[in-house]
Amino acid sequence: MTSTDDRPLRRDAQLNRDRIIRAAQEVFAQRGLAGTFHNVADQAGVGLGTVYRRFATKELLVEAVYEQRLADFVGTVEAALHAPTGWDGLVDVLSTAARLHATDRGLRDVVLTRGHRPRSFAAFTxxxxPLLNQLVDRARTEGSLRADVTAEDLPILLALISEVAMHGDPVRPGIHARYLQLLLDGLRRSPTAGALGEPLARRELDAIADSWLPRLDHT
Known part of the structure; x- marks a missing residue:
């Protein structure tokens, strides 16, 4: 077989791969990581075997769909460090994350998921x-963020807003923004704010996350 004969096969393979990724974006956005290869194959209009030939595991497909979006969000956090104030940067990060989680259940699961993850997602974490720690430290130092808030609080807050978005936005689109604003108001430093108690240690945050947040399903 000549190289001329090979080229159409490579083009077909790339077209199928692109079609599968687009279909997976739609499936995961609607169903989260609970979406299956069968769902993706149906959405793409290809056979299940074609999906497996392009992506041997679900982790590889999830990585192909979300790697760039995670990199873009890291860029958002990096830009927030240069906002006029630490509070402005923190609000931008939390608002952007809430919007992304509300519009793409798969992205929400990727950011919050526990258990085995693609290697690039571990690099994202x-x-x-350190970026979130810098942002929180800056806002606390400037006096806009209450002194007893830590970076370990942010995943819990995002998980709360994500739950509101997942269950509330289908009833009233955008309702998560109301509760995000309530949380932001609670994060502001105030002389009348009640004490929060001891902050979470990282091991405690991990224990809570392991029992609450979604896990990457291999099917």
Whole structure:
């Protein structure tokens, strides 16, 4: 077989791969990571075997769909560090994350998921944690963020808003923004704010996340 004969096969394979990724974006956005290869194959209009030939595991498909979007969000957090104030940056990050979680259940699951994850997603977490710590430290130092809030509080707050978005937005689109604003008001430093108690240690945050947040399904 000549290289001329090979080229159409490679083009077909790339077209199928692109079609599968687009279909997976739609399936995961609607169903979260509970979406299956069968769902993706049906959405793409291809056979199940074609999906498996392009992506041997669900992790590989999830990575192909969301790797760039996670990188873009890291860029959002990096830009927030240069906002006029730490509070402005924090509000931008939380508002952007809430909007993304509300419009794409798969992205929500990717950011909050526990258990085995694609390697690039572990790198995303490694990049995000120091950036969020810097942002929280800046807002606290400037006096806009209450002094007893830590970066470990942010995943819990995002999970709460994500739950409101997942269950409330289908009833009233955008209702999560109301509760995001309530949370933001509660994060502001105030002389009348009640004490929060001891902040979460990282091991405690991990324990809570393991029992609450979604896990990546291999099917």
């Amino acid at each position: 490694d990049r995000m944690e």
